[in-house]
């Protein structure tokens with residue numbers, strides 16, 4: 614079910630197609646500036662990469678090539694529009710895997726060229742940051758965003774679209790990456806985060822007293838590689854015939870998840886204190902984690918997160934961010950290229 618969310622700012626309708634292909638999900642969506650999200654389609658390559666235990670870039674690019682055209686057709690059909698009604702095409706320009714990005718970029722720009730409409734490259738993390746705007750009650754600016762995904766973990770002060778100040782972030786593993794690595798220790802399938810969260814439901818979060826990383830240091834930087842090592846050492850200590858199973862596995866998963874949630878709670882509190890803001894937006898794949906959501910709800914702040922379907926990578930967030938920027942008159946300059954690395958603070962502001 615699509616939640617219709619119009620961006621009240623616009624009186625003129627502008628319908629934008631959004632394409633996400635930065636990693637292992639092909640996402641396509643249609644967003645209207647007056648009617649909200651009209652459709653979204655997603656193909657996850659998780660099964661393709663599962664047997665390798667992580668994303669294989671070459672396979673990711675090939676799968677995007679295979680799936681993208683059909684997803685675009687389906688997204689237009691379910692939105693009930695003809696492609697000639699599109700006023701712009703937005704696509705993920707970075708950060709991400711360069712080959713995977715190039716598939717979306719080439720397709721989007723060729724389509725825009727054919728239709729004689731503007732194309733616009735969207736920053737993947739801006740897509741995640743703005744995804745809560747697709748919820749029934751979009752958070753007003755300003756807010757602190759905690760962006761926790763497979764590739765990033767950052768605290769950002771968000772004053773408006775394109776007004777971002779990085780407050781801190783991980784100095785090693787991303788939060789989702791730590792979930793995936795600990796899940797791998799427990800022989801859970803890739804991507805491990807959601808499997809670990811499921812297993813943790815029947816575990817005892819207090820059984821293993823892991824230390825919360827970096828909480829004694831000032832600031833909001835994060836680090837997860839030490840926690841991952843603590844989990845590894847513990848797993849080795851309790852393994853039977855080289856594997857951690859049953860209740861032991863559930864307890865380890867729950868203790869790890871609990872420590873992550875406690876650490877992020879402390880850092881979120883600090884980020885809110887530092888900025889004086891009273892609103893927190895949780896975004897990125899790990900925003901799907903229910904234990905984390907429950908813990909952050911205890912903060913003395915209004916908490917928002919995207920609808921479940923738009924936490925992990927998707928086309929809707931790209932269509933939305935693209936529509937806001939295209940409606941403000943921004944578009945690609947000639948020769949724009951994939952940006953596998955792209956600081957969020959370089960984005961131009963809107964409004």
Ligand code: KG4
Pocket residue numbers: 636761762763764765788789790792793804805806807810897898899901902903924925926
């Ligand atoms: O935002 P995303 O789809 O991709 C990146 O931009 O990285 O995030 C994917 C990450 C993966 O590491 C995945 O394991 C994690 O988000 N994730 C979760 C949950 N659902 C997805 N981690 C913990 N609990 C979840 N429920």
Ligand code: ZN
Pocket residue numbers: 737741762763897898925926
């Ligand atoms: Zn992402």
